[in-house]
Amino acid sequence: MHVSAIIAAGGRGQRFGGAQPKQLQMLGGQPILRRSVEAFARCAAVTDIIVALPGDVLADPPAYLVSGGKPLQLVAGGARRRDSVAEAFARVADRADVVVVHDAARPLVTGALIERTVAAAARSGAAIAALRAQDTIKQTDASGRVRGTLPREGIYLAQTPQAFQTAILREGLALDGEVTDEATLVERAGHGVVVVDGDPRNVKITTPADLTMAERLLGGGETARMRIGNGYDLHRLVADRPLVLGGVRIPFERGLLGHSDADALCHAVTDAILGAAGAGDIGRHFPDTDPAWQGADSLELLRRAAAIVRDAGWAVGNVDAVVIAQRPRLVPHLEAMQANLAEAIGCEPAQIGVKGKTNEGVDSMGSGDSIAVHAVALLVATL
Numbered sequence: 001m002h003v004s005a006i007i008a009a010g011g012r013g014q015r016f017g018g019a020q021p022k023q024l025q026m027l028g029g030q031p032i033l034r035r036s037v038e039a040f041a042r043c044a045a046v047t048d049i050i051v052a053l054p055g056d057v058l059a060d061p062p063a064y065l066v067s068g069g070k071p072l073q074l075v076a077g078g079a080r081r082r083d084s085v086a087e088a089f090a091r092v093a094d095r096a097d098v099v100v101v102h103d104a105a106r107p108l109v110t111g112a113l114i115e116r117t118v119a120a121a122a123r124s125g126a127a128i129a130a131l132r133a134q135d136t137i138k139q140t141d142a143s144g145r146v147r148g149t150l151p152r153e154g155i156y157l158a159q160t161p162q163a164f165q166t167a168i169l170r171e172g173l174a175l176d177g178e179v180t181d182e183a184t185l186v187e188r189a190g191h192g193v194v195v196v197d198g199d200p201r202n203v204k205i206t207t208p209a210d211l212t213m214a215e216r217l218l219g220g221g222e223t224a225r226m227r228i229g230n231g232y233d234l235h236r237l238v239a240d241r242p243l244v245l246g247g248v249r250i251p252f253e254r255g256l257l258g259h260s261d262a263d264a265l266c267h268a269v270t271d272a273i274l275g276a277a278g279a280g281d282i283g284r285h286f287p288d289t290d291p292a293w294q295g296a297d298s299l300e301l302l303r304r305a306a307a308i309v310r311d312a313g314w315a316v317g318n319v320d321a322v323v324i325a326q327r328p329r330l331v332p333h334l335e336a337m338q339a340n341l342a343e344a345i346g347c348e349p350a351q352i353g354v355k356g357k358t359n360e361g362v363d364s365m366g367s368g369d370s371i372a373v374h375a376v377a378l379l380v381a382t383l
């Protein structure tokens with residue numbers, strides 16, 4: 001039996017955030033996409049593989065996509081998932097008996113799950129991996145009010161892989177319409193689709209919290225439960241600006257120049273915790289081109305960043321920062337800075353270190369033309 005696998009990796013993962021597509025994010029030391037592709041490359045039931053990629057990734061594909069043991073083709077994905085699958089399907093060999101479609105965002109798929117989905121499709125035409133609903137199913141109206149309770153019996157949550165006899169998937173893909181999986185098209189084309197037992201570990205990685213959960217499932221050990229981040233910021237000292245550091249307004253004849261309150265300590269700490277969580281940086285979440293952050297209270301930006309990191313499954317273990325300022329003397333203010341940072345992050349002041357340092361008169365910091373801050377943050381997994 002000739003089985004072609006289509007790996008849908010054409011999207012950017014907008015819900016995930018991050019500069020690079022989520023399928024290129026690391027999971028247990030390997031990119032998500034690599035794990036998904038290699039699961040199919042290792043599976044004896046699969047003959048060849050077609051991967052639909054974002055155009056920029058296709059232009060410079062990672063090495064693991066060009067040196068596999070099995071025949072592997074790369075194609076440019078489309079705007080929608082179904083377009084990516086259609087682009088890949090156009091490359092499927094005429095002799096293929098079954099086509100199995102998989103979402104690259106499910107990197108923990110097992111060979112056994114691929115095999116039983118393919119076998120069911122070979123027998124019955126179309127088959128999907130799905131999990132029987134365990135929770136009580138509520139239906140709500142637009143305002144979130146419960147309209148009713150659906151009987152749980154017969155409710156399944158669809159996963160991928162989804163496998164189809166080639167002619168059946170061709171019929172489905174010929175239909176129009178917005179869908180979130182290929183089985184929907186095949187159902188609309190009038191074909192029966194059977195369910196095979198999905199795998200609760202076959203999670204879909206949509207948000208950073210899902211990635212953290214997948215790390216847990218992989219059993220990454222203690223280091224996978226901690227992350228370290230580094231942050232740095234520098235602002236120029238100019239006349240006619242208040243000097244704000246760690247949310248403390250410090251009496252001084254000059255202040256830091258910037259779009260927000262230019263609180264370099266908050267900015268460096270914000271970058272350290274975002275960086276540790278792999279959640280981007282301050283410029284991405286709070287761009288200085290956005291008027292919303294004009295004159296912004298940087299403690300509020302830190303508070304929001306801490307919420308992003310918390311939602312991704314991390315708690316701040318500790319933060320340590322060095323403020324490099326020739327003048328003024330910072331010692332009288334350090335305790336208040338630590339209290340402010342702790343309050344914004346949602347931890348105890350004892351978890352925050354802030355130290356002042358002069359620059360021995362050297363460079364722009366030493367000459368009093370700027371203040372710079374270095375910060376590190378340790379995050380501890382909560383999920």
Ligand code: MG
Nearest residue numbers: 233234264267
């Ligand atoms: Mg800054």
